[in-house]
């Protein structure tokens with residue numbers, strides 16, 4: 001018996017302006033016709049029956065999420081009253097699985113990634129679930145890095161485990177390093193990217209949260225006690241508002257010692273930015289990825305996306321991203337796309 005928990009509460013800010021408030025990346029079709037969330041569920045279905053798939057999302061996104069994946073039982077959709085990042089999400093999901101079903105291995109998975117080799121992915125996920133069932137480990141799937149990406153976590157592989165899982169113990173975990181550090185890791189060959197896909201037993205992750213994030217743990221205990229209470233929603237909100245907001249990567253994975261990684265050559269792409277989309281798309285002979293209606297003259301290595309029918313022409317630009325939506329336009333050099341987040345922050349401040 002095993003469970004899949006999908007984290008679908010993120011805001012996907014780096015795909016602005018296509019992703020807007022209430023319509024983050026996981027609810028958009030970035031590649032293909034289906035939303036990233038739909039694709040995520042479909043790739044898990046051969047491994048998990050629907051009643052063993054859970055979703056965790058925010059109250060603002062919950063209606064859209066439910067509509068997008070109606071086959072998931074409503075009681076399996078956990079709605080966070082406030083966004084408190086992925087450690088809170090992981091903690092509540094662990095409590096929920098433990099309370100309702102027991103200490104069975106669970107996979108905690110993002111809702112907005114692309115995976116090319118699906119069968120192979122499922123076979124590795126199965127191995128990870130078996131490993132987590134048998135041992136008190138926090139297991140991750142690791143990806144061979146191809147560039148000094150600063151938006152990912154890096155995992156230093158240690159000794160191989162003495163079993164058939166293909167896993168290695170993790171010597172160090174570094175979340176979102178600066179560019180110099182990322183370049184050093186890339187050169188060393190013993191580092192993998194953290195895919196953001198984790199596998200563990202509820203008791204094992206909760207013990208790690210207790211140790212490394214005691215303030216979060218305290219609130220999780222209150223949630224556990226609130227199960228069955230007629231005031232559950234109120235108590236849940238109180239607990240969430242008192243929680244620290246920190247990702248599982250910074251909060252637990254960087255600090256824990258019982259971390260293992262399974263290298264996963266699954267043609268993974270987190271589609272974390274317009275740059276990631278540029279990289280996986282097929283390009284014309286000038287290296288451009290353009291919507292069909294875009295007119296270009298001496299444009300090179302650029303991504304120009306128009307989704308709303310406007311006529312767009314570009315002349316003499318290189319290495320640029322231009323995204324035209326009905327009511328917003330992004331113009332940004334490809335190497336500065338990480339800064340799109342700042343725009344979204346600025347917009348949030350303006351309200």
Ligand code: GDD
Pocket residue numbers: 007008009010011026056057058080083084085086089109110111112151152153154175176193194195196197249270272
């Ligand atoms: N329910 C819920 N609540 N889900 C959330 C929340 C939240 O508060 N915040 C984020 N999520 C979801 C997102 O929708 C996404 O599916 C997943 O959790 C990961 O969050 P991201 O915000 O996308 O994390 P990241 O991309 O910056 O970093 C993580 O993923 C990288 C690989 O893509 C880390 O795990 C990195 O170490 C990793 O390399």
Ligand code: MG
Pocket residue numbers: 110270272
């Ligand atoms: Mg991400």
